[in-house]
Amino acid sequence: MATIYEVAALAGVSPATVSRVFNGNTVSEEKQRLVRDAAQQLGFTPNKTARRLRKQSSEIICLLVPDIENPFFTALARGVEDRAQESGFSVVLCNTDDDPAKELRYLQIAASEHMAGVILSPASDEVDLGAIASLGRPVVAVDRTTPYPVDAVKIDNRAAGIAATTALVDAGFRRIACIAGPAGIEETEDRYLGWKQVVTARKTLVRDGFLQHANFRVDGGRAAMNTLLGLVQPPDAVVTTNNLMAIGALQALHEAGIDPEDFGVAVLGELPYLLPPPSSVVQVRLPARHLGRTAASMLLERIGGDTQPLRTVVLRAEIARPPLPL
Amino acid sequence: MATIYEVAALAGVSPATVSRVFNGNTVSEEKQRLVRDAAQQLGFTPNKTARRLRKQSSEIICLLVPDIENPFFTALARGVEDRAQESGFSVVLCNTDDDPAKELRYLQIAASEHMAGVILSPASDEVDLGAIASLGRPVVAVDRTTPYPVDAVKIDNRAAGIAATTALVDAGFRRIACIAGPAGIEETEDRYLGWKQVVTARKTLVRDGFLQHANFRVDGGRAAMNTLLGLVQPPDAVVTTNNLMAIGALQALHEAGIDPEDFGVAVLGELPYLLPPPSSVVQVRLPARHLGRTAASMLLERIGGDTQPLRTVVLRAEIARPPLPL
DNA sequence: GTGCTTGACGAAATCGATTTCTTGCACTTT
DNA sequence: AAAGTGCAAGAAATCGATTTCGTCAAGCAC
Structure with missing residues (x-):
């Protein structure tokens, strides 16, 4: 794995310039070219861990559901993942088994892993969102709501x-x-x-x-x-x-x-x-996939710095008429 | 989020000592106590990102399946997750939709995220495991095999x-x-x-x-x-x-x-x-959950430094007799 | 008592990116 | 022509842990 220093050396510029090229800052045409060529040559991919340490945040969102083997949550997860993907985010999936202890453990991991945000279907009313909340990480409740002041997507x-x-x-x-x-x-x-x-x-x-x-x-x-x-x-x-x-x-x-x-x-x-x-x-x-997609969208907006007041989006379910192929 | 420095300051020791306390190195009884008390007081959790940068590896394993909405893969994922959990690892789940391009993208992410290893059900024979392989990260193929020299778990x-x-x-x-x-x-x-x-x-x-x-x-x-x-x-x-x-x-x-x-x-x-x-x-x-669990176990062994020759584990399927509650 | 080993532990380097300072140069402006 | 403005880009600090290296003191042998 090539580092930014090696790229810099090969391109004959400073590491700072390399970083700027990849982060959309002002760099002259010529150096841009030099840097990109060098990066190409070395197969350079920025080290996400280093970046995360510096930026104090990552492109990972954490999804907590009671049980992924329930098709409802599977579809929901799929919705979240699809939306996340579009914005270059990855999804970590965790099963809480409706166990508040497991839930708490995962929430702590989410915090110490600097995950960008959390989407959860709370196991109980007593979820402790303290850890993530204090980090200022956004949280979206999905399907179920919580007493905490977080965005929510639910079904009518x-x-x-x-x-x-x-x-x-x-x-x-x-x-x-x-x-x-x-x-x-x-x-x-x-x-x-x-x-x-x-x-x-x-x-x-x-x-x-x-x-x-x-x-x-x-x-x-x-x-x-x-x-x-x-x-x-x-x-x-x-x-x-x-x-x-x-x-x-x-x-x-x-x-x-x-x-x-x-x-x-x-x-x-x-x-x-x-x-x-x-x-x-x-x-x-029940529009499970949509629920997931919407939750992911809301979370991504918050991650992007959106500070509008708390929202609760309510999705309407519909009677299924046609037979359902799996 | 308290840092190791704050803990060190409060305990009256150096950051190095704090690290040693949490990593099982030789520290005197007394300083151990001091450090633990201080950590307790500050609610200190080691920053995983910093650790990962230094250690060049994480406790995250990446699971790539064609489609999580297929109950077979859902059960498999559940098996992986359960086993990973037991060892304190988290699982990132990704759907490849049997698309080699998506698969490749995820493999690159796995590499640049310093994930500890990859379990995948390859979308095609032409998977490119180059990036992870060159990092020396273990890979386990599950359900399907690949021409690459990696461990595998399959069904007979x-x-x-x-x-x-x-x-x-x-x-x-x-x-x-x-x-x-x-x-x-x-x-x-x-x-x-x-x-x-x-x-x-x-x-x-x-x-x-x-x-x-x-x-x-x-x-x-x-x-x-x-x-x-x-x-x-x-x-x-x-x-x-x-x-x-x-x-x-x-x-x-x-x-x-x-x-x-x-x-x-x-x-x-x-x-x-x-x-x-x-x-x-x-x-x-088909013992999907078991497949996942076994794959996770094998991967974790490799992550732990096991260097035995490549293995392919073959699991036997059985005729289902009793009706199947979902 | 001198020299040597051993163990606890602090100082400082390190991981690889981002970001703040600074510098230096080109170009205006009066 | 001197002073001011802007901008590209390098130097160095930073994120927070781990780890190497070195120091100092205690313990031990001769």
């Missing part, structure tokens, strides 16, 4: 809940339950509030126990569905507030021998169907 | 092909076709050779056109399947050599109105079934 969860529930009502279902995420998380609250709003407005039947809270995973969805099916007067349809729980719910229905066409299932998120899903399944497509 | 593709095909024969199918990946890629060659071996040994019927080459994507699988179904004497089963093509094939079957129970489909890889798949679908489970 209430609207998504409304869309999902409305679709079920329109399809003729009249006893619609809801499998929501863990109580106390804003994101999931909004989603089931959407459900509540519709079932109230449309005066469908709601029994005690129609609202189930579960963890965000497959097993949680399955358990919740089994509980619902065990009610004295069970529902005839259900709204599940994320993709994994919907899978669990569908599995429970299958195990109970219920024909999928007879039981309405609306999902906030997409299911990895290979083939067109049963007509009773409604998917509200 | 021939055995996987054999297992898949055998399962179909055992299930009673007698006209088994194969949808293979692009011609000329070692990985896919091995897979269809497994198919060939079995159909030959078991003397099943093989017609012209029973071997189809396709790109590795859903559309490729669908097109190939349509071609197969259009043959004068079409097959009654098919082996597809990756997950995405299998999805395309299943879609084509569905569109052709063929009952999935009547047509055997064996897949090298896993399909994102929500519910138990039709009994005629055979999945050969």
Whole structure:
């Protein structure tokens, strides 16, 4: 790896001049040429580490998600990466497994690695953004929000809940339950509030126990569905507030021998169907990739020095109509 | 962010001593205590960038995959990340989209970022590992191999092909076709050779056109399947050599109105079934996560200075029996 | 007691770029 | 013609750690 000194020596100029050539400062035509030729000849690439030490910042952004194996976050990551790439930034991806300790560890790494900024989907409300905040590094919350004063990109969860529930009502279902995420998380609250709003407005039947809270995973969805099916007067349809729980719910229905066409299932998120899903399944497509792309754009703006007031961008989800090739 | 100098000043020692305390060198009990107390008090974290500049290496490993949205690579990435984490390494994830130019760009970044090593699933045989190689950074090829002399972890593709095909024969199918990946890629060659071996040994019927080459994507699988179904004497089963093509094939079957129970489909890889798949679908489970974990382990050994001869680890795939929750 | 080894630890060099000072030269301006 | 202005470009400081080198003192052998 050639250094700036070797280039300088070969070109017969000072290292400072070489640096200036590569950073757009005033250098005469002739020396520019000399330097570029020399750099070319030596295959010179500026040492990012040295530059980072001096500039106190890098072109790396850190993305913290609960679990990259969830297709929602995969798509989100892809969006972030694509956008970052366009601006010459790289993305470091970290799984927090929704574990605040892991999350904290990664945030510290991000700080001590001089990463340019952080995009995260907070594991809990108690994220400690202290370390990065004190460094003045920008942070964007994605999908979920935090009490800290940072930019955020989220989905209009209430609207998504409304869309999902409305679709079920329109399809003729009249006893619609809801499998929501863990109580106390804003994101999931909004989603089931959407459900509540519709079932109230449309005066469908709601029994005690129609609202189930579960963890965000497959097993949680399955358990919740089994509980619902065990009610004295069970529902005839259900709204599940994320993709994994919907899978669990569908599995429970299958195990109970219920024909999928007879039981309405609306999902906030997409299911990895290979083939067109049963007509009773409604998917509200969450714009995951877009979410990532938007978050990356906002972060890059901040990194670029943008100081406008805090923003929260809310993206609207839409009902997925066509079958979904993976 | 406190620096080593501030810690030194507070502790009343030289910066060198502070460094020694944190790097396990000989320092007297007493000064150790002084330094640790001071560091504690200031919330000192060593600046990774400065360290990296001096040591000419970092604790970051670079993972290059074609597309993180393919669940196979997602699982692989997860394996890499988990293993890296255990050793205090971070992972930078990059999508190459099977584009050699993108791949090269990332490899150069890896070099100029002083990343500790690279794990990659090469986009083509012409990967240029020159830049990293010249830096002496270790590289591990994963899933696919390269002509370069680097460690590799792969799947026993021939055995996987054999297992898949055998399962179909055992299930009673007698006209088994194969949808293979692009011609000329070692990985896919091995897979269809497994198919060939079995159909030959078991003397099943093989017609012209029973071997189809396709790109590795859903559309490729669908097109190939349509071609197969259009043959004068079409097959009654098919082996597809990756997950995405299998999805395309299943879609084509569905569109052709063929009952999935009547047509055997064996897949090298896993399909994102929500519910138990039709009994005629055979999945050969590729140990993606393990692949990643193993690759990371090998890379970390090399990073640690291991100089044993080049290794290629071959992992065996197995037939998936139980239904697969996502 | 002199000479030699050994270990703790400070001073200073080093990694490779960026950036601030400075210098020197060309060109105006009065 | 002297003084002022501007600009290209070199010298040197800087970022924050690690590491070499050298010093000093204690411990030990003869």
